[in-house]
Amino acid sequence: MSETALSGQKSPTARSIFAALQLDTRFLGMIGAFIVLCLVFNVFTDGRFLTPRNVFNLTIQTVSVAIMATGMVFVIVTRHIDLSVGSVLATIAAVMAVVQTDVLPDILGLGHPANWILAILAGVVVGVLIGAFQGWMIGYLSIPAFIVTLGGLLVWRNVAWFITSGQTIGPLDDTFTMIGGIGGTMGETGSWIFGIVAVAAALWLQVASRRRKASHGFPIKPAWAEITMATITIIAIFGFVWVLNSYDIPKARLMRIFEASGETLPEGLTMGYGIPYSVVLLIVVAIVMTVVAQRTRLGRYIFATGGNPDAAELSGINTRLLTVKVFAIMGGLAALAAAVAAARLGFSTNDIGTLDELRVIAAAVIGGTALAGGVGTIYGAILGALIMQSLQSGMAMVGVDAPLQNIVVGTVLVLAVLVDIIYRKRTGD
Amino acid sequence: MATPLVELKDMCIAFGGVQAVDRVSVDLFPGEVVGLLGHNGAGKSTLIKMLSGAYKADAGEIRINGEQVHIHSPRDARAHNIETIYQTLALADNLDAASNLFLGRELTSPLGFVDDDAMEAETRKIMGRLNANFSKFHAPVKALSGGQRQSVAIARAVYFNARILIMDEPTAALGVHETQMVAELIQELKKQGLGIFLISHDIHDVFQLCDRIAVMKNGQLVGTALTADVTDDDVLGMIILGKCPPGAVPGPGAFVEGVPAG
Numbered sequence: 001m002s003e004t005a006l007s008g009q010k011s012p013t014a015r016s017i018f019a020a021l022q023l024d025t026r027f028l029g030m031i032g033a034f035i036v037l038c039l040v041f042n043v044f045t046d047g048r049f050l051t052p053r054n055v056f057n058l059t060i061q062t063v064s065v066a067i068m069a070t071g072m073v074f075v076i077v078t079r080h081i082d083l084s085v086g087s088v089l090a091t092i093a094a095v096m097a098v099v100q101t102d103v104l105p106d107i108l109g110l111g112h113p114a115n116w117i118l119a120i121l122a123g124v125v126v127g128v129l130i131g132a133f134q135g136w137m138i139g140y141l142s143i144p145a146f147i148v149t150l151g152g153l154l155v156w157r158n159v160a161w162f163i164t165s166g167q168t169i170g171p172l173d174d175t176f177t178m179i180g181g182i183g184g185t186m187g188e189t190g191s192w193i194f195g196i197v198a199v200a201a202a203l204w205l206q207v208a209s210r211r212r213k214a215s216h217g218f219p220i221k222p223a224w225a226e227i228t229m230a231t232i233t234i235i236a237i238f239g240f241v242w243v244l245n246s247y248d249i250p251k252a253r254l255m256r257i258f259e260a261s262g263e264t265l266p267e268g269l270t271m272g273y274g275i276p277y278s279v280v281l282l283i284v285v286a287i288v289m290t291v292v293a294q295r296t297r298l299g300r301y302i303f304a305t306g307g308n309p310d311a312a313e314l315s316g317i318n319t320r321l322l323t324v325k326v327f328a329i330m331g332g333l334a335a336l337a338a339a340v341a342a343a344r345l346g347f348s349t350n351d352i353g354t355l356d357e358l359r360v361i362a363a364a365v366i367g368g369t370a371l372a373g374g375v376g377t378i379y380g381a382i383l384g385a386l387i388m389q390s391l392q393s394g395m396a397m398v399g400v401d402a403p404l405q406n407i408v409v410g411t412v413l414v415l416a417v418l419v420d421i422i423y424r425k426r427t428g429d
Numbered sequence: 430m431a432t433p434l435v436e437l438k439d440m441c442i443a444f445g446g447v448q449a450v451d452r453v454s455v456d457l458f459p460g461e462v463v464g465l466l467g468h469n470g471a472g473k474s475t476l477i478k479m480l481s482g483a484y485k486a487d488a489g490e491i492r493i494n495g496e497q498v499h500i501h502s503p504r505d506a507r508a509h510n511i512e513t514i515y516q517t518l519a520l521a522d523n524l525d526a527a528s529n530l531f532l533g534r535e536l537t538s539p540l541g542f543v544d545d546d547a548m549e550a551e552t553r554k555i556m557g558r559l560n561a562n563f564s565k566f567h568a569p570v571k572a573l574s575g576g577q578r579q580s581v582a583i584a585r586a587v588y589f590n591a592r593i594l595i596m597d598e599p600t601a602a603l604g605v606h607e608t609q610m611v612a613e614l615i616q617e618l619k620k621q622g623l624g625i626f627l628i629s630h631d632i633h634d635v636f637q638l639c640d641r642i643a644v645m646k647n648g649q650l651v652g653t654a655l656t657a658d659v660t661d662d663d664v665l666g667m668i669i670l671g672k673c674p675p676g677a678v679p680g681p682g683a684f685v686e687g688v689p690a691g
Binding site: 212213216217218291294295296297299300301303304305306307308310311312313314315316317374375 | 481482483502503504507513515517518519520521522523524528529532533535537541542543545546547549550
């Protein structure tokens with residue numbers, strides 16, 4: 001053990017740089033792996049992988065699974081599992097579809113501006129209730145989460161079928177479909193404004209954190225480390241906006257947009273899509289979930305319970321109620337994911353969300369969530385979802401046969417966990 | 430005589446037909462250390478867990494400063510300023526020292542968010558008093574040594590102005606130096622007027638630290654005695670045979686010649 005640790009070639013200077021930056025080296029490794037993956041696919045697709053168009057598509061394909069993966073982090077951190085999220089997503093999508101195509105048009109009228117938000121609210125309520133119910137069975141009746149959600153996997157898939165009588169429901173409300181991805185984007189100007197606000201917020205947080213640490217007299221990062229971090233943040237945010245803005249709306253579509261408002265398309269005008277609303281939703285979810293994880297009692301108790309359930313209970317934490325809350329959050333996020341998934345298709349179908357539970361769990365685990373509990377990050381899970389999606393669509397673009405694609409994805413999942421185990425052993429994390 | 434700080438009267442609890450604690454009565458006065466002794470499985474930890482709120486008693490009465498209280502959860506116990514250091518330390522290994530110290534009682538900012546910096550500042554203060562060598566404030570506690578982990582557990586019990594402290598095998602995992610540190614701490618807390626229940630297997634510790642001992646066997650109280658009135662051998666006789674020496678006050682579990690205990 002100690003010999004391997006000693007022979008491990010680790011440059012002390014690189015280490016001290018990372019220590020000064022206080023970066024999560026594991027997360028850096030994942031980013032590195034992701035970049036290598038993208039570059040390899042880019043070579044094999046003759047440069048088609050890293051085009052604005054494909055980056056745009058990758059982000060909107062990732063959103064639904066990524067939203068649920070943030071909730072799965074909490075579930076797995078508390079030593080549970082949720083196998084039902086794909087089926088719950090289907091039930092909620094069915095509810096939202098029926099509400100906006102059957103129920104609300106009778107009450108408010110077809111195309112009423114409030115239809116989309118009421119449909120989503122109905123879905124969120126159903127999702128939270130389903131999650132809380134499953135959490136209650138796990139927390140208060142002490143049925144293992146694996147069993148409750150395995151049952152849920154079958155139950156909710158078929159509840160969805162009952163709700164829709166097996167039919168595909170649609171077309172969905174026009175405003176509703178805007179959170180699906182390509183149907184609703186912020187445009188170039190809006191995206192730049194969003195980027196500037198994001199940069200300002202990130203920098204302000206960094207300064208505020210430094211001031212707070214200094215006021216308590218804690219050790220603070222050296223100035224160069226702060227500046228490096230700030231530069232990376234600015235480049236990342238503006239780079240992301242720039243890439244998404246570079247994906248131009250096709251000319252035919254632009255002409256339709258202009259015709260709809262009774263104008264003609266000026267010669268030579270191009271417009272970029274910019275940031276999709278679904279990605280904004282994911283960013284908001286990520287921020288809220290990160291704040292919950294790091295800055296609230298609920299988050300602290302989730303991690304404490306995952307680290308040592310007995311200690312949490314002896315500290316006066318109601319771990320049963322906590323389980324209900326964790327699964328209710330998972331249900332609510334499944335509802336948001338359902339809205340994105342259904343809006344992206346424009347319909348609610350019977351097989352919507354099929355196998356999503358496995359993608360979501362894989363994303364969380366690749367993102368560094370330990371099944372033993374107590375460890376996991378929201379940003380890791382989102383990166384995990386992005387890696388899974390890149391792998392899948394990259395292989396599809398290269399032309400890898402469908403069965404081989406799944407073989408590779410499965411293998412990568414197992415290998416990722418193996419690498420993680422080795423990494424944790426070495427660093428003693 | 431003054432009112433006891435804690436009175437446990439006829440405490441009973443059973444687990445699936447096994448009477449783990451059977452009509453045990455013990456009391457504790459301010460500034461006093463009472464050692465609880467007995468074999469493994471004698472019921473010491475179980476008795477104490479009824480006071481700390483981890484278990485709910487089937488029968489019996491808990492009085493604090495003469496007033497009857499009901500303790501149904503660890504929160505209730507904490508509300509009565511009862512703090513416990515468990516044998517297992519009950520730390521969340523994945524969290525840092527400050528998070529563990531304040532677990533269940535986090536300091537929050539005016540907006541209701543957890544204030545990590547304030548908690549770290551408080552943790553640095555109390556650790557500076559308890560264990561000046563402690564420096565790993567950002568590491569998860571699983572990265573700490575046994576002694577450091579113990580000092581986190583002790584800091585958690587002491588920080589919140591405990592009046593009644595329960596220590597379950599506080600020195601079992603410690604080296605000589607750290608054991609000495611715990612002994613000094615107990616002396617200091619005694620001076621401040623805390624009452625301490627100390628569970629220990631180490632007879633030497635018990636004689637050094639405790640004013641009084643209470644011995645349990647098979648869930649029953651064998652007897653209580655002032656440490657000054659009994660010898661090592663007397664205490665061993667109480668633990669192993671349930672025999673009460675002349676210097677002790679016999680309890681319901683005392684072995685009487687010719688009559689089986691109980």
